[in-house]
Amino acid sequence: MNPSKKIFVLYTGGTIGMSQSSDGLRPDTALVGKALQPFSDGMAFDWHICAPLIDSSAVTLADWRAWLALLADKIPQYDGVLVLHGTDTLAYTANMLALALEGLDKPVVLTGAQWPYDAPGSDAPRNLATAVAAFELDWPQVVIAFDGKLFPAVGSSKVSTETAAGFDNLHFGCLAERQGESWAAVSVPTTRSAQPFGVHLPAADAAVVCHTLIPGCAVRQISDGLKHTDAQAVILQSYGHGNAPADAAFIEAVGAYVRRGGLVLNISQVPQGCAAAVYAQGSALRQAGVVNAGKCNLETATALLTLAVSAGWDAEILRGKLQSLGLV
Missing domain, CATH: 3.40.50.40 (Rossmann fold)
Structure with a gap:
């Protein structure tokens, strides 16, 4: 893994970083100091923590506009983008990024978790490892990293709230699966778009x-x-x-x-x-x-x-x- 890779991390909230409160699980910033530490020898991560962090069921057009405007500025400065997101609307956001980021020449990887990072048996560490490993492939597209697999954003859906296999893409399938320290069943060409990089923002009043x-x-x-x-x-x-x-x-x-x-x-x-x-x-x-x-x-x-x-x-x-x- 190239140690010079710089990854921009957009932390929006979601179960992956939640902690328990009297009203139930709520977004928390405790994840920031430790979640990507195991991978720090291979990559440098610059975090942007959204304020406020949200449960992804609360995502709005204003959030998408703000995130895309931020990525328009950050993507040219980094080797890739990691988006940490709640699973409820992760596939919606992944599709928005895939369609709004034109001429993308580097990977944008979204992941989250079915259980908080600190919960016993959490899927968060594996999902984070899968997401970080995706940058090895250097694919110029938006993908979802979950349960050891990479899925193309377009066509993906959340399919389970009960198991670690939370996402699938029934039409376009799995792009690659992590087996140990290597990727298997890799099926994506690495050609880059000839279009210049640009971002299409959704209108604030799009109905x-x-x-x-x-x-x-x-x-x-x-x-x-x-x-x-x-x-x-x-x-x-x-x-x-x-x-x-x-x-x-x-x-x-x-x-x-x-x-x-x-x-x-x-x-x-x-x-x-x-x-x-x-x-x-x-x-x-x-x-x-x-x-x-x-x-x-x-x-x-x-x-x-x-x-x-x-x-x-x-x-x-x-x-x-x-x-x-x-x-x-």
Whole structure:
């Protein structure tokens, strides 16, 4: 490992550094002095401690804007970035960083833990070791390091609150797995983008909502909501391959929302699903102007639409972005 590597550490909070309080686990700064000490012979770590540290369930657009603005300044100065983050929304933040950091030429690694660093049997030390080892690979992309594995940010989700295997990427898989002191099953090319480095900040007022289809009255409720929403974009979690009831009022409400300038991104609610033009049942949505998102999951869809409304993309630009990410 190159001892000259300088790593910028963005500590946002999360279970990994929490301590017990009378109200339950809360973010703490005690992690800072010790968590990366075992790796100090190989790398130099410069910490930025967010104030306040947060439980990741409280993350906001303002947090994403602040973190991205900070990374825009720090990334050119360092050999890599380590983000310590709570697991609840870690995959959302990973997707936002992956899509907002353009022309990235060095690794950005996110990790957290299911149990606090000081808890008996905590997964935190292993996750930190995996994250630090990821800098050996020098991949110019955003990855999640968890349970000895590296996952690409795009397509990743939190899949468990019960085990150390908290994350997975059902469409794009695991990029590499740590076995002892070496990496196995490495599957990522190390080519770098020809684009110059840049950062796209989400707008502070970007308004994206998600509606999930379920049997029953959901169609009527979604229809009523679309008539009155001020959201600029909607994620529709539909069935299977992107199917929805061919309810006339629902289809009309979707079409009217699109005609008003709203974006509707159709994703499958199946964890390993693909919203595509497969069944006739989904044709009414397509005709209403909905964009099928292919393999896009909720976390990726959220980041993608947030940036879409921030930059004023239309449906065609959105489709192009989906293609460039290998989602359709």
